[in-house]
Amino acid sequence: MGRGSVSKPLKVALLGAGVVGSQVARIILNEPDTLEQRIGRRLELVGIGVRNLDVPREGIDPALLTTDLDGLVSRGDLDVVVELIGGIEPAHALVQTAIEHGASVVTANKALLADELGPLSRAAQEKGVDLYYEAAVAGAIPIIRPLRESLVGDEITEVMGIVNGTTNYILDKMVTDHLSFDAALAEAQALGYAEADPTADVEGHDAAAKAAILAGLAFHTEVTRDEVFCEGITGITEAEIAAADQLGCTVKLLATAKLTSDAGSVIVKVHPAMVSRKHPLAAVSGARNAIFVNSREAGELMFVGAGAGGAPTASAVMGDVVTVARNRRRGTAGHVGAAYTHRPVAPIGESTAQFYVSFEVVDRPGVLARCAAVFGSHGVSLRVVQQSYLDDESSAEEHPARLGIMTHATQEARLSQVLSELREADFVGSQVRMMRVEGF
């Protein structure tokens, strides 16, 4: 240890110098002594792979830059490859090549891991190298390490989180400022919280990738992105937001991974939910992320912090870089935590929840009873019924009313049958909407 030591530095290659990569480069280049003290060996940044050599990059020696990323990761002398280009290809091939050439890998790439975590973990394990990815879920919030290590002597039963800051910002605006989805999205885009093409965020795909990673880790199994039930926030109406508020709830996009009661399978889902203001996740506002974990021994735990942004994400990446570099120095690799159970993902119909169902009816005598009978005939019992009259010119006897019904907890399959039946009933006068409810 110490600058005077003769031990060779550890060689690091960085792939990508964008929002996150540029911050990682800054820390590695600006803090060599501190990092050396923490690792016990010096880090040497040997190359940075980018797409475009002409972009000016503050604080980075142009000689470090290359567009030959494949050549960089195949050098054969690398200790650590930090992948921060994102997307599936070429990131996937580059990470595989890095592992094949004996480098440990740190990545923040949730899209890649949601598809390939299992195979990449096995490849790393076979090569005796590390694969760390703390930044891939919830940015700066330490959640991967707590799941892989801190809670590994416990039985996790549920992981539920707000893992997408863009949608959390939009929903906040809808709830607090009574904006429509479109208006809130436009504001988020103007402020740079949402991208020009917001699909991955607002349709829940980004959250679904993170849910797949969390579910696999929490339940020691393999879950891929396409197995995750996913519903976005684009269809949420102002009426639903107002109804949630009346019920003491807010609306959040939740990513949930839950063990079924027999622990034989897992439910993994992303959807908007009415969250009771008494639930700790309800208070997590703006672009922050939060993850709530329930386990047999530890009970409820919650982790809150910045879910994205260059510097916060770089903090998580650098924690991994130091950890894998320490392992390198000692000639070892961390535990890869490969899945040892096969717990299939159960269909969403087997999921149990409370539901909020809303639709218009023609308020004739007996209609409420007929609605209630539809729920009852499928074994779904009602917890709260909201009824409000709509402005109209019709006779006093047959004016339209809006019904909002919160059920007790029930299987989603039963609720689907209720919805189908309501959609066909002649006394139902509008689109039937459903939202799941949490913590009520």
Add this chain to the structure above:
Amino acid sequence: MGRGSVSKPLKVALLGAGVVGSQVARIILNEPDTLEQRIGRRLELVGIGVRNLDVPREGIDPALLTTDLDGLVSRGDLDVVVELIGGIEPAHALVQTAIEHGASVVTANKALLADELGPLSRAAQEKGVDLYYEAAVAGAIPIIRPLRESLVGDEITEVMGIVNGTTNYILDKMVTDHLSFDAALAEAQALGYAEADPTADVEGHDAAAKAAILAGLAFHTEVTRDEVFCEGITGITEAEIAAADQLGCTVKLLATAKLTSDAGSVIVKVHPAMVSRKHPLAAVSGARNAIFVNSREAGELMFVGAGAGGAPTASAVMGDVVTVARNRRRGTAGHVGAAYTHRPVAPIGESTAQFYVSFEVVDRPGVLARCAAVFGSHGVSLRVVQQSYLDDESSAEEHPARLGIMTHATQEARLSQVLSELREADFVGSQVRMMRVEGF
């Protein structure tokens, strides 16, 4: 891997089978297959050291019990020693002996670590064994691992937490049910949340031990319990609780470790504080614990969960047991994270905070101005002044009033000078009380 494998099991000895130890024994004895899958080797519980062999211990084979703890840890064939007896001796000698004999150690003993973390870490490092202690601070909440690994590529500037459930419960009762300290303590004792001798909790000693551990880890230095400034909750008055409420604050016992602005030294302190209800720690109620971390890159992070209790603490202990057992299986040890800087603990006078000062005055014309002048003469500026009249029979011209003054942020040394001067002033009619303020 698998039960049929020929690899020998890893030998574990447990010291203590009390509140936490009995739960750890239950998990090790009831979950052998799950633990084997997660570790890659079977665990064998070879002995449990206790004081009294006659206590009936559910689910534990009496043949495992011994009162010869020294003999147990000196067997020479142990892989892991789990120390859960608490206190300094014999725990200290037993942990040292275990390390000398080549065993990795897992402990939840904050009292021991607050005095001996440095020397024990160095002993473990020299022997190439692990020393893990996730359960020593904030029970089930993963905080040691995030500080040792997740945030090790970042610069932590502050760690602040509610790390003692007993005092948090008592303060909650004082705030919510308007109980006096004595009445709230009696209730906590009746419910088993406070011990018969509550000194370690209510005087802040338990929190101070945790603050020392957190400060050392966060700032890569060594801090011992006796260097921590420590003030308990026994003197808090109902008037202060009411004043806090008026200011939109609650009262919490905070453990804080902060880097000074030049990063050259650290402030480590435990004291009650008025905490703004806007601060995330204000909502942490009852026996829960929470730790708030501020760092240069990641910004604000918060961790919330059960800070004590047999099963939650056992969850944290078992996470460490699995981690050190995995290291053993691979013939390695984790990074001990020994201190590499020497950052002295600064005297409390160098600490900067806002303060709430309260006392009675005789409300003669000009008295408020004279009070303000005392603050002003020491460069302390006022942010809020509360004045309330007290019931009395005296003349309308000279009735006693109660002043509550919140300052802007200032050095504690200056505030102390203000307090001394007020205590000597002839227009001050009662004990001058001070409470620190956070997040206002």
